[in-house]
Amino acid sequence: MPPPAGLLACFLIIVIMASSRFAHAFAAATKPQPKVRLWNSGTCPYAQRAWLALLEKGVEFEHKIVDLQNKPEDFVELYASLHPDPSARAKVPILEHCTRDLEEEVPPPTPSTFPTVSSLYDVQVIESNVCAEYIAEAFPDQGHSLLPTRPPDKANMRLLGEIWQTSGMGSYFPILLAARDGDQARLDQELTKLKAGMMVMDRFLCQYGADPAKTPFFLESGFCLGEVCLAPFVQRLLVTLPHWVGVDVLDMAEEEGCRRLRRWMQALAERPSTVASGGSKEETIKNFTRLLEMMKPGGGGAGAGGGAGGATGSTSSK
Numbered sequence: 001m002p003p004p005a006g007l008l009a010c011f012l013i014i015v016i017m018a019s020s021r022f023a024h025a026f027a028a029a030t031k032p033q034p035k036v037r038l039w040n041s042g043t044c045p046y047a048q049r050a051w052l053a054l055l056e057k058g059v060e061f062e063h064k065i066v067d068l069q070n071k072p073e074d075f076v077e078l079y080a081s082l083h084p085d086p087s088a089r090a091k092v093p094i095l096e097h098c099t100r101d102l103e104e105e106v107p108p109p110t111p112s113t114f115p116t117v118s119s120l121y122d123v124q125v126i127e128s129n130v131c132a133e134y135i136a137e138a139f140p141d142q143g144h145s146l147l148p149t150r151p152p153d154k155a156n157m158r159l160l161g162e163i164w165q166t167s168g169m170g171s172y173f174p175i176l177l178a179a180r181d182g183d184q185a186r187l188d189q190e191l192t193k194l195k196a197g198m199m200v201m202d203r204f205l206c207q208y209g210a211d212p213a214k215t216p217f218f219l220e221s222g223f224c225l226g227e228v229c230l231a232p233f234v235q236r237l238l239v240t241l242p243h244w245v246g247v248d249v250l251d252m253a254e255e256e257g258c259r260r261l262r263r264w265m266q267a268l269a270e271r272p273s274t275v276a277s278g279g280s281k282e283e284t285i286k287n288f289t290r291l292l293e294m295m296k297p298g299g300g301g302a303g304a305g306g307g308a309g310g311a312t313g314s315t316s317s318k
């Protein structure tokens with residue numbers, strides 16, 4: 001006797017639902033994985049350089065967030081395999097990129113010989129400046145171009161990082177420490193240094209930078225790799241000084257007559273990729289509070305904290 005029509009209909013619905021679920025699960029399993037992976041702590045200004053560059057280039061990537069207080073074994077092992085000094089501390093960022101065309105590769109005979117996660121990536125990069133530059137170069141046809149093509153622009157872009165570094169504007173951690181310790185004399189001294197650094201940066205931007213009527217950025221072509229590397233530090237400067245010292249850095253720049261610098265810092269801090277990768281003001285303050293606490297004598301040091309960019313808050317890639 002044939003099954004009743006109702007039962008048949010039920011059976012068909014179950015089969016359709018099951019197969020659509022299967023199709024869904026299959027699609028998810030076979031969906032191509034992003035070919036880029038970034039190991040990040042989520043609060044590190046150095047790792048933010050790489051993150052920011054990926055956002056600027058519109059590169060899809062897997063974000064591996066690492067707890068630097070409790071580093072996962074695979075992270076420590078990966079770093080050790082990339083750094084020539086076996087005693088080097090494992091640091092974020094690490095960038096991984098699979099440049100092979102996986103779709104063209106002959107499928108392996110059995111699933112067990114599929115490339116393991118670590119063997120998937122044929123390019124692995126450490127050091128934030130190197131990672132950011134790699135991203136800028138490896139995806140030339142995607143997103144915003146971060147690399148100037150004219151040699152003079154390239155030279156000036158490199159100079160931007162050098163002058164920022166030597167101006168001392170990147171080393172604002174001593175200011176925060178003086179404020180934390182309530183040492184007014186030291187604080188005044190550090191703020192005087194910051195103002196001197198601002199003058200140097202402003203003069204540099206006026207002398208070497210693009211016409212400010214055309215762009216607030218350094219180069220006429222807009223936000224560039226040199227700025228990717230500085231934006232995380234400008235962002236932190238603008239958040240931490242008002243909080244700990246009661247100084248609005250943009251107002252200070254204005255008062256010192258550093259208008260070009262003011263516009264430049266504001267443009268860097270407001271760049272959507274900086275905002276998206278930088279965390280909220282509250283998170284930055286919370287993170288710096290922890291770092292300042294750790295940097296107290298006997299506080300455990302700043303190495304594993306990560307948010308300030310090392311004990312000096314310096315922006316170099318040490």
Ligand SMILES: N[C@@H](CCC(=O)N[C@@H](CS)C(=O)NCC(=O)O)C(=O)O
Binds near residue numbers: 310
């Ligand atoms: N020179 C490195 C510095 C990176 C760095 O200091 N990362 C910190 C977080 S902000 C870190 O991973 N620290 C872990 C540790 O020192 O144990 C770079 O530019 O990439």
